[in-house]
Amino acid sequence: MKAIEIKKDLFYVGVNDRTKHLFENLWPLPQGVSYNSYLLIDEKTVLFDTVEIGYSDVFFSKLESALNGKALDYLVVNHMEPDHSGSLALLKTKYPNIEIIGNARTAEMLAGYYGITDNLKIITDGEELKTGKHTLQFHLIPMVHWPETMVTYDITEKTLFSGDAFGTFGALDGGITDTQLRPERYWDEMIRYYSNIVGKYGSPVQKAIAKLSGIEIATICATHGPMWTEKENISKVVALYDKLSKYETEPGVVIAYGSMYGHTEQMAETIASELAAQGIRDIVIHNVSVSPHSNIIRDVFKYNGLIVGCPTYNNQLYPEMEALLSKLAARGIKNRYFGYFGSFTWAGAAVKNIAAFAETSGWEVVGVPAEMKQAMNQQSRDAAVALAQAMAEKIKSDKK
Numbered sequence: 001m002k003a004i005e006i007k008k009d010l011f012y013v014g015v016n017d018r019t020k021h022l023f024e025n026l027w028p029l030p031q032g033v034s035y036n037s038y039l040l041i042d043e044k045t046v047l048f049d050t051v052e053i054g055y056s057d058v059f060f061s062k063l064e065s066a067l068n069g070k071a072l073d074y075l076v077v078n079h080m081e082p083d084h085s086g087s088l089a090l091l092k093t094k095y096p097n098i099e100i101i102g103n104a105r106t107a108e109m110l111a112g113y114y115g116i117t118d119n120l121k122i123i124t125d126g127e128e129l130k131t132g133k134h135t136l137q138f139h140l141i142p143m144v145h146w147p148e149t150m151v152t153y154d155i156t157e158k159t160l161f162s163g164d165a166f167g168t169f170g171a172l173d174g175g176i177t178d179t180q181l182r183p184e185r186y187w188d189e190m191i192r193y194y195s196n197i198v199g200k201y202g203s204p205v206q207k208a209i210a211k212l213s214g215i216e217i218a219t220i221c222a223t224h225g226p227m228w229t230e231k232e233n234i235s236k237v238v239a240l241y242d243k244l245s246k247y248e249t250e251p252g253v254v255i256a257y258g259s260m261y262g263h264t265e266q267m268a269e270t271i272a273s274e275l276a277a278q279g280i281r282d283i284v285i286h287n288v289s290v291s292p293h294s295n296i297i298r299d300v301f302k303y304n305g306l307i308v309g310c311p312t313y314n315n316q317l318y319p320e321m322e323a324l325l326s327k328l329a330a331r332g333i334k335n336r337y338f339g340y341f342g343s344f345t346w347a348g349a350a351v352k353n354i355a356a357f358a359e360t361s362g363w364e365v366v367g368v369p370a371e372m373k374q375a376m377n378q379q380s381r382d383a384a385v386a387l388a389q390a391m392a393e394k395i396k397s398d399k400k
Contacts, residue, residue: 001058001061001062001065002061002062002065002066003039003062003063003065003066004062004176005066006038006176006177006219006221006227007157007219009040009041009042009133009134009157010038010039010040010041010157010159011038011039011040011041011062011066012036012037012038012062012176012227013037013038013039013047013059013062013063013066014034014035014036014037014038014051014059014062014172014223015034015035015037015051015052015055015058015059015062016032016033016034016035016171016172017029017032017033017034017035017052017054017055017171018032018171019032020032020033023169023196023197024197026196026294027169027192027196027197027292027294028292028294028295029169031169031170031171031185031189032170032171033169033170033171033224034170034171034172034224034225035051035052035055035083035084035223035224036049036051036221036222036223036224036225036227037049037050037051037059037063037084037223038161038221039063039066039067040131040134040154041066041067041070042131042132042133042134043131043132043133044073044074044131044132045067045070045071045072045073045074045131046073046074046075046076046131046134046136047063047072047074047075047076047091048075048076048078048152048161048221049075049076049077049078049079049084049085049161049163049223050075050084050085050086050087050088050091051083051084051086051087052082052083052084052086052087053082053086053087053090054086055087056086056087056090059087060087060090060091060094071095071097072091072095072098073098073099073131074098074099074100074101074121074129074131075088075091075098075099075100075101076101076102076136076138076152076161077100077101077102077106077110078149078150078151078152078161078162078163078223079146079148079149079150079163079164079223080102080106080109080110080113080146080148081146081164082113083223084163084164084223085109085113085114088100088110088114088116089114089115089116092114092116097119098119099119099120099121100116100119100120100121101120101121101123101129101138102120102121102122102123102148102150103122103123103124103125103138103140103148103150104122105142105147105148106122106148106150107120107122108148109148123138124138125138125139125140126138126139128155133156134154134155134156134157135154135155135156136152136153136154136155137152137153137154137155138150138151138152138153139151139152139153139211139212141165141204141207141208141211141212142204143201143204144163144164144165144198144201144204144205144208145164145197145198145200145201145204149163149164149165150163151163151165151208151212153212153215157218157219158215158216158217158218158219159217159218159219159220159221160212160215160217160219160220160221161221162220162221162222162223163222163223164197164198164222164223164224165198165205165208165222165241166190166220166222166225166228166237166238166241167190167193167197167222167223167224167225168186168189168190168193168222168224168225168226169189169190169192169193169224169225170185170186170189170225172225172226175226176226176227177226177227177228177229178226178227178228178229178230178233179229179230181226183226183233186225186226187236187240188298189225190225190237190240191240191244191298191301191302192294192295192297192298193224193225194240194241194244194301195244195297195298195300195301195331196294196297196298198245199244199297199301199331199333200330200331200332201245202244202245202246202247202332202334203245205241205244205245206242206245206246209238209241209242209245217234217238218234219234220234220237244301247301247333247334247335248335249301249302249303249304249335249336250282250302250303250304251280251282251303251304251305251395251396251398252280252281252282252283252284252302252303252304252305252395253275253280253282253283253284253303253305253306253307253391253395254284254286254296254299254300254302254303254305254306254307255268255271255272255283255284255285255286255307255308255309256285256286256288256291256296256306256307256308256309256321256324257285257286257287257288257308257309257310257321258287258288258289258309258310258311258318258320258321259287259289259310259311260311260313260318263311263343263372263374263375263376264309264310264311264341264342264343264372265287266376267309267341267343267370267372267376267380267384268285268309268341269285270376270381270384270385270388271307271309271341271370271384271385271387271388271391272285272388273388274384274385274388274389274392275388275391275392278388278389278392278393278396279392279396280305280391280392280395280396282303284299284303286299288310288318288320288321288323288324289320293323293324293327296324297327297328297331300328300333300336301333304335304336304337304395304398305336305337305338305339305366305391305394305395306336306337306338306339306363307338307339307340307341307387307388307391308321308324308325308338308339308340308341308354309340309341309342309343309350309354309370310342310343310350310354311342311343311344311350312342312343312344312345312347312348312349312350313350315347315349316349316353317349317350317353317354318350321350321354322353325354325357328361329357329360329361333361333363334362335363336361336363336364337363337364337366337391337394337395338358338361338363338364338365338366339365339366339367339369339387339390339391340354340355340358340365340369341369341370341371341372341383341384341387342354342369342370342371342372343371343372343373343374344371344372344373344374345373345374348371348373350371351369351371354369355369364394366387366390366391366394367386367387367389367390367391368383368386368387368390369387370383370384370386370387371383372384
């Protein structure tokens, strides 16, 4: 395989993974994912990150084609997560004189993961490195989304090598840059990637955006997804990360429910119908046993209303709902309207347990929780309708 020249002196040596079913063994990859690596050819050659170890053969084939007999002088490690550093130890055996550039936290992880302690260049925030015609500037952005995370800015070409920041799920189907493909297929996958992977770290992302706000960016080279080169797309990418990291939303309601025999599902359908009757157009319903939690979390990041409900199970929450609420709690999402409902046959525990989650979420609880015993009747239907009306009123009041 040959490297792809993105522009003068800069080559794409990354790979596509259309085999892995779950990213981090958690998040579905229906459209695959790319592991992006870049090579700068100058008086000194510089590689930015590597790829997941399972694709090292393709990676090295591309790297060698781009080097065309030149030595590899530097490896910049913007992020140590194994999907980007996995081929690092093997790279060092092929290029033993390579100097590895990273910060103090990077060095600690290099030793821990790969036993590498030599030929390290430890940089500090804002430090620069001249490679010939190009000058690289290093910026630390800790906890986006690991503590060693940094970005590298090519001052000469105004190119930002951003690591996982501004990344997205989805393999690169032929085209590498946004001018070669249809960017619209990646926007929802970018939201899903952010909410699933980076979502907990809104405050560090805000600090990183503020830190980089004075830099003119002509190209974003992230470690997942397309290279962003068009001004309009770069603005959209940065604005999307800015919005998500502030936990800002659009008006709408996510209904996530669990149901064993369909009775709790009827409550969810009743709530959705009443929301629509009240003029709420953006309504997304997820069955927690069918929809990947990855998609539910994405939609919770999109919309300002969330209503959840499930049956009592072994005097606890329905297990799939318990798992979802745990994942939502771990992300520290702010500024949501929250409603809930539940059902039981002989002893109710679902509503009580969701109430405990509501107390710790920091969200504004809307309406009165709707609880159903055994099957839908007029009383439980009226309670579901009232919950929907209370949520609709909140959503509509935000639009004014």
